[in-house]
Amino acid sequence: xxxxxxxxxxxxxxxxxxxxxxxxxxxxxxxxxxxxxxxxxxxxxxxxxxxxxxxxxxxxxxxxxxxxxxxxxxxxxxxxxxxxxxxxxxxxxxxxxxxxxxxxxxxxxxxxxxxxxxxxxxxxxxxxxxxxxxxxxxxxxxxxxxxxxxxxxxxxxxxxxxxxxxxxxxxxxxxxxxxxxxxxxxxxxxxxxxxxxxxxxxxxxxxxxxxxxxxxxxxxxxxxxxxxxxxxxxxxxxxxxxxxxxxxxxxxxxxxxxxxxxxxxxxxxxxxxxxxxxxxxxxxxxxxxxxxxxxxxxxxxxxxxxxxxxxxxxxxxxxxxxxxxxxxxxxxxxxxxxxxxxxxxxxxxxxxxxxxxxxxxxxxxxxxxxxxxxxxxxxxxxxxxxxxxxxxxxxxxxxxxxxxxxxxxxxxxxxxxxxxxxxxxxxxxxxxxxxxxxxxxxxxxxxxxxxxxxxxxxxxxxxxxx
Numbered sequence: 001x002x003x004x005x006x007x008x009x010x011x012x013x014x015x016x017x018x019x020x021x022x023x024x025x026x027x028x029x030x031x032x033x034x035x036x037x038x039x040x041x042x043x044x045x046x047x048x049x050x051x052x053x054x055x056x057x058x059x060x061x062x063x064x065x066x067x068x069x070x071x072x073x074x075x076x077x078x079x080x081x082x083x084x085x086x087x088x089x090x091x092x093x094x095x096x097x098x099x100x101x102x103x104x105x106x107x108x109x110x111x112x113x114x115x116x117x118x119x120x121x122x123x124x125x126x127x128x129x130x131x132x133x134x135x136x137x138x139x140x141x142x143x144x145x146x147x148x149x150x151x152x153x154x155x156x157x158x159x160x161x162x163x164x165x166x167x168x169x170x171x172x173x174x175x176x177x178x179x180x181x182x183x184x185x186x187x188x189x190x191x192x193x194x195x196x197x198x199x200x201x202x203x204x205x206x207x208x209x210x211x212x213x214x215x216x217x218x219x220x221x222x223x224x225x226x227x228x229x230x231x232x233x234x235x236x237x238x239x240x241x242x243x244x245x246x247x248x249x250x251x252x253x254x255x256x257x258x259x260x261x262x263x264x265x266x267x268x269x270x271x272x273x274x275x276x277x278x279x280x281x282x283x284x285x286x287x288x289x290x291x292x293x294x295x296x297x298x299x300x301x302x303x304x305x306x307x308x309x310x311x312x313x314x315x316x317x318x319x320x321x322x323x324x325x326x327x328x329x330x331x332x333x334x335x336x337x338x339x340x341x342x343x344x345x346x347x348x349x350x351x352x353x354x355x356x357x358x359x360x361x362x363x364x365x366x367x368x369x370x371x372x373x374x375x376x377x378x379x380x381x382x383x384x385x386x387x388x389x390x391x392x393x394x395x396x397x398x399x400x401x402x403x404x405x406x407x408x409x410x411x412x413x414x415x416x417x418x419x420x421x422x423x424x425x426x427x428x429x430x431x432x433x434x435x436x437x438x439x440x441x442x443x444x445x446x447x448x449x450x451x452x453x454x455x456x457x458x459x460x461x462x463x464x465x466x
Contacts (some may be wrong), residue, residue, distance in 0.1 A: 001150075006282060007046070007141075010140065010141055010142075011107060011139070011140050011142055011169070012137040012138065012139060012140070012301035013079075013119050013137070013138040013139070013140050014206040014209070015027065015036060015039055015040050015043060015076065015138075015206050016037035016133070016137060016138035016209050016269075017075050017137070017209075018042055018209045019039070019040035019041075019133075020037045020055075021164065022033060022036060022183070022209060023036055023037035023337070024036075024037065024086065025157070025183060025211075026067060026211045026229075027039040027206070027211065027212065028072065028090060028211070028212050028214065029186060029211050029212065029213040029228060029229060030069050030214040030216070031216070031260070032069075032263070034069070036139050036209075036314065038130065039073075040133065041130035041131055041132055041133070042073055042079050042127065042129070042130055042131075043073065043076055043080055043133070043170075043357045044076065044130075044131040045129040045130055045131040046073055046077035046125060047077050047080050047303050048083055048084065048125070048131060049079045049080070049125050049126065049129075050077060050078075050086070050123075050125075053108070053121065053123060053153075053261075053401065054121065055081075055083055055107070055108045055121070055123070056083075056210065057081060057082035057083065057144075058084065058144075058145070058315045059080060059083050059084065059108060060084045060085070060086050060104055060105050060106045060107050060108075060148070060342070061074075061083050061084065061086060061106065061107070061108045061109070061110065062088055062097070062100070062101035062104060062106035062108070062109045062110070062120065063075075063085065063086065063088065063109075063111070064087075064088045064089075064090050064110070064112070064113065065087045065088070065089055065090070065192070065193045065194060066089075066090055066192045066193065066194070066215060067189045067191075067192055067193055067198060067215050068214070069127070069214060070112065070282075071193055071296055071392045072202065072212065072214075073127055074110060074125070074190070074195070074266045075087070075125075075193055075199070075202060076202065076206070076261070078147075079139040079140065079146065079165065080140065080275045082137060082141065082144050082150060084145055084146065084147060084162075085146065085147040085148075085359055086101070086106060086147070086148045086160075087149065087150075087193050087194035087199070088100055088101065088103045088136070088150070088194060089150075089192070089193075089194045089463065090111075090113070094114050094115075094116040095116065096114055097111075098116035098118050098381070099119060099172045099379070099407075100150065100158070101116070101120060102118065102119075102463035103157075103160065103411040104150075104160055104332065105166075105332075105335060106118070106120045107121065108120055108121045108122075108123050109122055109123065110122075110123040110125060111123070111429055114248055127363060131171045136444070137235060137382070140165060141165065141438070142164065142166035142169055143161060143164060143165075143166060144164060144165055145163075145164055145329065146163050146164055146168060147162070147163055147168075147199065148160040148162050148332055149194070149195070149196045149199065149287050149329055149387075150194070151287055152454075158329045160331060160333075161196070161287045161288055161328050161331060162328055162329050162330055162331070162332050162337060163290055163328050163329065164329055166325070167201060167290045167325070167326050167327065167328060167329075168199075168200065168290055169207070170290070170324075170325035170326050171200055171203065171289075171291055171292060171308070171310070171326040172200065172203035172204045172207045173205055173291050173310070174292070174308040174309040174311065174325075174326070175200075175291075175295075175308060176204070176208070176441075177309050178281065178295045178296070178308065179204075179232070179257050179259070179281065179295065179443060180256075180257075181205070181208040181210055181232065181257075182208055182209075182210065183209040183210055184210075184231075185208065185210040185211065185231040185233070186210065186211040186212075186213045186229040186230050186231050186232070186233040187201055187204065187205050187211070187212060187213065187217050187230075187231055187233075188208060188213045188215060188224075188228075188232065188234075189201055189212055189213065189214055189223045189230040190200075190215050190234055191234060191237070196246060196285075196287045196290060196291050197234065197285070197291050199291075199462040200290060200291035200292070201379065206332050208359070210376040211229060211406075212297050212414075213228055213230050215230065221239070221243060222243055222245070222246045222248050225243075225248070225252075225253040225255060226252050226253055227255060230255065231254050231255060231256040231257065232237055232255075232256065232257045232259075232260065232414070233255060233258050233259070234256070234258075234259040234260075235258065235259070236258060236260070236261065236262035236263055236454075237260060237263055237264075237265060237269055237388070237394070237395060238260075238263070238394055238395050238417075240258075240260065240273070241394045241417040243325065244269075244272065245417065248362045249276065249324060250273070250276050250278040251276070251277060253443065255278060256271055257281065258280040259280070259281050259282070259283055259295075260280050260281070260298070261282060261284050262282050262286075262302075262454050263384075263388075263454075263455075264330040264381065264384045264385040264388045264395075265298050265388070265449055266388040266389055266393070266394075267298070267389045268389065268390075268391045270298045278323040279297055280297070280298060281295050281297055281298070282295070282296060282298045282304055282305075282306035283298065284296075284305075284320045284361060284363050285302065285349075286322070286349060286447060287328070288322075288327065288328045288347055288349075289311065289322055289324070289326045289327060289347075290326040290327075290328070291306055291326075292359075293307060293308065293313065293322055293326075293361075293381075294306060294307055294308065294311070294313070294361050296360065301312040301363070301380075301385045301386075301389075302353070302361055302364055302385065303360050304360070304361050304362070304363050305360050305361065306359055306360055306361070307324075308345065310325035310326055311322050311323075311324040311325075311326055313326045313355070314323070314346060314347065314355075315353060315354055315355055316342075316346065316348065318352050318353070318354070318367075319348055319349065319351065319352060319367060320349045320351040320352070320353040320361065320363065321342070321346035321347060321348050321349065322346065322347050323341075323345050323346050323347060326408045326449050327347060332394060350366060350367050350368055351363055351364075351365070351366055351367065352364040352365050352366065352370070352379065358442075362383065363380065364379055364381065365379045365380065365381030365382065366381070369381065369457065371400040371408045372407060372408065373400070373403070373406045373407060373408050373409055373410070373437060374405075374407065374437065376435075376437050378400070378408075378410060378437070380397075380400075381398075382397065382400035382438065382439050383396075383410060383412065383430065383434065383436065383440070384396045384398050385432060386399060386429070386430050386434055387412065387414070387426065387429075387430070388412065390421075390426060391418070391424075392416055392417070392418050392419060392420065392421045393414060393415070393416065394415045394416060394417035395410070395415040395455075396412055396413065396414055396415070397413045397445070397455050397457070397460050398410050398411065398412045398413075398440060399411055399413075399457060399460050399461040399464050400460075400461070401441075401442060401454040402413070402465070403441070409441040409442075410438065410439075410440040410441065410442075411440055411441065411442035411443075411444060411448065411464040412426075412442070412443055412444065413444045413445070413446050413460055413463075413464070414426070414443060414444070414446060415446035416444065416446075421426045423443040426443070427439045427440075442464065444463070444464060447460070447463055
């Protein structure tokens with residue numbers, strides 16, 4: 001265990017700690033695995049290279065990353081060096097990467113591919129060179145600014161969410177309250193490092209002295225689960241439906257913990273998985289809170305459980321508000337940090353919800369998604385949850401479309417995982433538990449061009465109107 005009596009201003013680097021106490025344990029599982037000793041040695045070299053390149057503590061380093069080994073190494077080298085890590089999506093063209101790096105006031109830029117021209121220093125780094133260290137502790141400063149994660153920008157220009165190192169440490173420690181993780185575990189890095197959910201996995205794994213399993217997509221996921229030391233995994237429901245269709249059996253894997261998120265959780269999917277001996281969990285989180293806020297075993301629709309340690313939740317006028325040790329320090333704008341909190345220190349999420357009598361949070365959907373039809377409020381996520389609870393529906397997304405009579409009416413996109421059923425059957429299914437005005441007027445097939453793990457509602461609304 002890392003000595004808890006250390007000064008609160010500093011904490012030992014967990015990678016160095018394991019390099020000393022368990023040097024041969026595998027830290028990164030990949031085509032060429034790295035032990036904690038090897039990882040520590042490569043980080044030593046990288047930190048020295050960054051220093052020699054003139055990249056200093058507090059500088060902003062824009063990095064085009066997803067989840068390759070070199071991406072992980074650079075991310076943790078920034079943690080050690082006190083450099084503010086600014087990950088960018090490799091799907092963006094270089095011109096867009098340059099725009100975002102400018103927005104983030106990047107002083108240095110790294111990419112395995114093309115590095116766009118700009119006022120920053122272009123970095124060329126050696127990720128395989130190792131430099132041994134003495135056996136003293138490498139100390140981190142939790143109070144330092146650590147990273148800027150760009151939000152998806154659904155409301156226009158993406159926001160740069162800034163965290164301190166302490167926010168991520170608190171997030172990882174609180175996560176273990178409901179998702180146990182130890183040195184015998186391996187967590188698949190299935191989410192990208194430019195997403196807070198992927199970045200958070202590094203902290204969970206290294207604090208626990210566990211193994212980070214890189215996402216080698218050259219093999220099918222089913223084969224990797226059966227062959228690799230993966231005990232922890234995050235998926236969206238459609239990925240799990242596909243796995244089951246391919247004959248996935250948890251008994252043939254080492255899987256202990258499966259987190260479902262990103263969409264409404266289908267009850268038939270949960271029931272099927274539980275019958276196979278694996279009880280999944282569902283989480284609620286957001287970038288501004290360093291990933292997880294609540295986690296629980298799926299039950300009633302929308303219930304995501306009690307807040308994890310280090311998080312607080314309250315409801316203000318039907319809006320979910322959060323605060324705690326994982327709360328970000330602000331949005332980075334024009335060289336300053338803007339932290340939009342109310343007078344009591346709560347961050348307003350724009351998510352609609354309520355708290356049950358037992359204190360569990362129920363997420364009802366985005367307040368921004370609510371629309372009015374003939375004077376009735378319609379929360380599309382309510383309809384979506386009912387639809388995915390139908391045994392034939394893999395995923396559903398509901399958007400408003402114009403109506404001369406009602407102002408707006410719901411249109412539903414349906415993705416089947418088995419044999420399709422007639423749409424009138426789905427309408428009857430909805431009416432069994434929801435009012436008639438929530439039955440969609442239009443039914444549409446799932447667009448082949450949808451792509452991605454998190455559907456973009458604005459695009460679906462455009463497709464529904466076309």
